[in-house]
Amino acid sequence: MLALVLSLLGPFVVGSLLAWRTWPRIGAIWWRGTFAATLGLGLALGLGSGTFFVWAACPGHDRVAFLLAESLFFAVICGLILFLWRRPTTAGNFPSTMRSAWSWAIYAAFALVLIFALTALEFDLSRAHHGEIDAWQIWNLHARLLERDSTRWPELLARLEQWSHPDYPLLLPATIARCWHVTGQEDTLAPRVVAFLFWAATVGLLLSGVALLRTPSQGCLAAIVLMVTPSFLHFTGAQYADVPLAFYFLATNFLLECQARLRPNSLSIPILAGLTAGMAAWTKNEGMMFLMISLLLQFLLAAYSLVVKRETSRSFLAFILGLLPFGLILGYFKWRLAAPSDLLLDQNAGSFSSRVFDWKRTETILGEITVALARLGRGALFLLGLYGFLVGGARGGAGMGQYTMIVVVLMLCGYALVYQLSPHNLELHIYFSVDRLYVQLWPSAIMAFFLRVAAPEERLGHAVTS
Amino acid sequence: MTASNAHRQRHEGHTIETPTPSPMPNPSGSERFRAFLGLILLLSAAILCAYVTRVQTESHPHESDESVARCADTDTSRFASVKPFLPPEGLVGYREDPPAASRFGVDYRFAQYVLTPVELNQDATGPFILVNGQPDRMPEVESEGRPVVLVHDAGNGVRLFRIEER
Numbered sequence: 001m002l003a004l005v006l007s008l009l010g011p012f013v014v015g016s017l018l019a020w021r022t023w024p025r026i027g028a029i030w031w032r033g034t035f036a037a038t039l040g041l042g043l044a045l046g047l048g049s050g051t052f053f054v055w056a057a058c059p060g061h062d063r064v065a066f067l068l069a070e071s072l073f074f075a076v077i078c079g080l081i082l083f084l085w086r087r088p089t090t091a092g093n094f095p096s097t098m099r100s101a102w103s104w105a106i107y108a109a110f111a112l113v114l115i116f117a118l119t120a121l122e123f124d125l126s127r128a129h130h131g132e133i134d135a136w137q138i139w140n141l142h143a144r145l146l147e148r149d150s151t152r153w154p155e156l157l158a159r160l161e162q163w164s165h166p167d168y169p170l171l172l173p174a175t176i177a178r179c180w181h182v183t184g185q186e187d188t189l190a191p192r193v194v195a196f197l198f199w200a201a202t203v204g205l206l207l208s209g210v211a212l213l214r215t216p217s218q219g220c221l222a223a224i225v226l227m228v229t230p231s232f233l234h235f236t237g238a239q240y241a242d243v244p245l246a247f248y249f250l251a252t253n254f255l256l257e258c259q260a261r262l263r264p265n266s267l268s269i270p271i272l273a274g275l276t277a278g279m280a281a282w283t284k285n286e287g288m289m290f291l292m293i294s295l296l297l298q299f300l301l302a303a304y305s306l307v308v309k310r311e312t313s314r315s316f317l318a319f320i321l322g323l324l325p326f327g328l329i330l331g332y333f334k335w336r337l338a339a340p341s342d343l344l345l346d347q348n349a350g351s352f353s354s355r356v357f358d359w360k361r362t363e364t365i366l367g368e369i370t371v372a373l374a375r376l377g378r379g380a381l382f383l384l385g386l387y388g389f390l391v392g393g394a395r396g397g398a399g400m401g402q403y404t405m406i407v408v409v410l411m412l413c414g415y416a417l418v419y420q421l422s423p424h425n426l427e428l429h430i431y432f433s434v435d436r437l438y439v440q441l442w443p444s445a446i447m448a449f450f451l452r453v454a455a456p457e458e459r460l461g462h463a464v465t466s
Numbered sequence: 467m468t469a470s471n472a473h474r475q476r477h478e479g480h481t482i483e484t485p486t487p488s489p490m491p492n493p494s495g496s497e498r499f500r501a502f503l504g505l506i507l508l509l510s511a512a513i514l515c516a517y518v519t520r521v522q523t524e525s526h527p528h529e530s531d532e533s534v535a536r537c538a539d540t541d542t543s544r545f546a547s548v549k550p551f552l553p554p555e556g557l558v559g560y561r562e563d564p565p566a567a568s569r570f571g572v573d574y575r576f577a578q579y580v581l582t583p584v585e586l587n588q589d590a591t592g593p594f595i596l597v598n599g600q601p602d603r604m605p606e607v608e609s610e611g612r613p614v615v616l617v618h619d620a621g622n623g624v625r626l627f628r629i630e631e632r
Contacts (some may be wrong), residue, residue, distance in 0.1 A: 089496040102505065109509045116516035120523040127527065128491075128534050130541065133572065141579045149583035152555075156583050163575060188541075221508065234528060383511055390504030392497070459493050459501030 004193055007182035011048040016040025017081050020264040022255075022268045024088040027212040031219070035212060038204030041197055046279035047074075049171045049328055052146075052178035057332070061150035062370060063181060065215070101458050103217045110220040116432040117227040124237025127194060129188035131239030138165050139241055140191050142173035144454045147180045154337045166339040169330055171283040172241045192237050199236040202247040202443050203227055209254045211445060213261065214412040215455040222450040225384065226443055229377040231435050241284050250279035250443040251291055253404040256294070257451065267318035270298075274322020282326045284442060285341065289414045291323065293407060341420055347423055355421050364426055365419045368424055369412075372434040376442065394454045401448035408445050509570035541580050545588060548626050551618045552584045552594070561607070563599030563623075592629035599623045 020036035027035075051070050054060070080445035129240050130136045141164055145153045160166040172194070203223050211219025226232060236243050255273035262269070277294050280287035302316035354359060373381060394400060422429050486629045512602060520585055552558060578586045587595065592612075600623040607614050615629040617625070 010523065019553045102502075105504075105509065109513060113512055113516040116520040120520045123523050124527075126528050128537070130537050132575065133575075136537075136579045137575045141582055144579070144582045152583065164578075202467075224509070224512045228512045228519065230515075230522075233519060233523075237523075238528070363527065378515055387504045387508045388598065390500040390507070392500075454504055455570060456502070457498055460505070 003183040008177050014074050014077050015043030020083045022272050023086045031211045034204055035208035038201045039302050041201040045175050048178045049174035053174045058124045065112055086266045101294040104457050106217045112226055113224050113299045114226050120233055123296055125192045135239035139172045143176035146177035158339045162342045167341045168211050169282045174277050179381035187442035195236050195239045198244040198247050206443050206447055210450050215457050218450050218455040225446050231439050235439050240437045245287055246440045248276050253444045257403055270315040270318035274319040278323035278326030282330050293410045363418055365416050368430045376438050388453045391454045391459055401451035404444050404448035408441050470578040540576055545580050547620045548618050548624050551626050557585050557587045557590040560586040560588050561597045563605040595627045597625045605619055
């Protein structure tokens with residue numbers, strides 16, 4: 001376990017330093033620290049996968065040489081961050097310093113829910129060491145290939161049968177394989193620890209992000225809703241890549257929300273958002289759709305600034321700059337190594353157009369995804385709707401969470417389109433994937449909701465500034 | 467952000483726009499009551515849901531104990547003794563005895579996961595055939611009349627055969 005923790009130390013220092021210096025000095029240091037640690041954790045896992053993939057794709061695979069080269073690389077990156085990465089500054093007073101007389105109840109509920117969630121996760125992760133079927137037949141199998149045959153893995157990966165999805169990007173397998181490579185021991189602990197770390201990073205980022213942009217109680221409420229979502233816990237215990245993907249979606253959306261709210265002249269936030277969007281695309285194919293949507297929206301925002309406000313927006317270019325490292329890695333993987341996607345096999349113009357205009361399919365899709373939406377988090381949407389109605393919208397918070405909501409809606413439309421064009425049995429395809437798709441978007445949707453609704457401090461009074 | 471609730475500040479060479487806190491009007495009695503109700507509802511539902519999820523995780527796990535134990539056994543011991551006999555490169559034929567109901571059954575996939583980077587293939591006809599069967603039943607390996615040699619018998623139903631050239 002100690003070796004595993006040490007193996008993640010290097011990228012964690014880089015990731016948390018990057019996150020720490022990206023956030024302006026606003027909010028309590030505790031929340032800023034939590035933000036830097038949790039965003040840094042997700043960045044660390046992504047960065048580690050990137051370095052390992054590049055190493056694995058190059059000739060020569062000596063373990064000690066990898067450790068030295070990677071350490072040197074991370075040391076250089078740390079130096080660059082310290083000297084070149086500019087922290088946006090602000091003297092604005094954010095409402096995150098407010099507390100209400102009811103805060104203690106929310107904190108107590110948060111602690112209780114956290115204990116329940118951790119014990120449930122501990123049970124799941126310590127029981128099924130290999131995870132559920134998709135974990136071992138896709139992610140952990142690819143990780144074993146990367147680790148066990150350092151020279152032939154590209155051809156072996158491409159030759160895997162379709163049930164193993166050899167076209168899936170390698171963030172999660174490369175992260176796990178890197179842990180094995182660094183510790184020198186292939187075990188089932190690494191994938192379980194990685195699954196747990198992504199869960200913790202997602203909860204922590206949602207908690208601290210909403211706490212920083214709104215109030216600590218609001219952050220706790222958002223984290224509570226996420227932690228009690230059974231499917232979010234289940235897919236973490238199952239070691240599926242949907243939770244890591246949800247983390248990168250959340251990180252990107254949060255950073256772009258911050259960019260819209262803080263509008264700093266420093267480009268560190270959009271660069272980091274580009275990096276996390278690139279990591280999302282390097283996690284799963286759905287991440288590529290997310291990347292396209294984020295790119296499109298950033299482009300439209302930049303064009304709007306240019307045409308309407310006559311201001312040049314450099315943030316779009318910064319976003320592109322940020323996504324370059326993982327965009328290049330993904331491009332190389334898809335172009336040179338990956339097998340074609342199962343969704344494109346046996347597709348031709350005739351079958352394609354017949355599916356596009358098949359209204360019966362559309363009806364089925366809308367029906368199934370609506371039922372699954374109602375089922376999400378044991379009817380959490382109804383509860384949140386009622387809560388939003390009772391508490392009302394945030395005062396002076398116009399625009400908060402809007403960007404993320406647009407992304408979530410566009411992603412849902414994209415998923416529906418993929419179902420519409422799917423060559424597989426439609427009912428089965430939806431049945432086996434729709435819950436996972438919702439889990440990917442759920443943390444971002446919760447963030448958008450809690451940025452939008454009033455914080456308890458605003459409605460219950462007794463607001464004090466600490 | 468509008469000009470009324472934003473101000474610009476120069477600091478360390480960067481221009482930043484930050485929201486300034488607008489004075490918060492006191493909530494009315496009805497607003498307080500509704501918010502109180504909403505908060506109680508949300509927190510109690512969340513705690514209940516967390517508790518139920520915790521209990522259900524143990525009482526109704528997603529995978530049965532039998533399935534979990536089988537996976538653990540297959541990974542650590544079932545194929546352990548046959549691994550040194552498998553060829554480092556090339557396809558290895560894979561058969562189940564009795565044959566699996568589905569061509570892409572879970573056992574086949576899990577065997578591939580355990581034995582990777584060895585490439586298992588259900589269509590490969592030799593020279594090596596790995597049979598995942600039962601210890602007390604010797605399987606029949608189709609060889610189109612070519613001699614079949616038992617390379618290794620793990621004793622647990624896993625057997626490796628080699629089909630010789632004529």
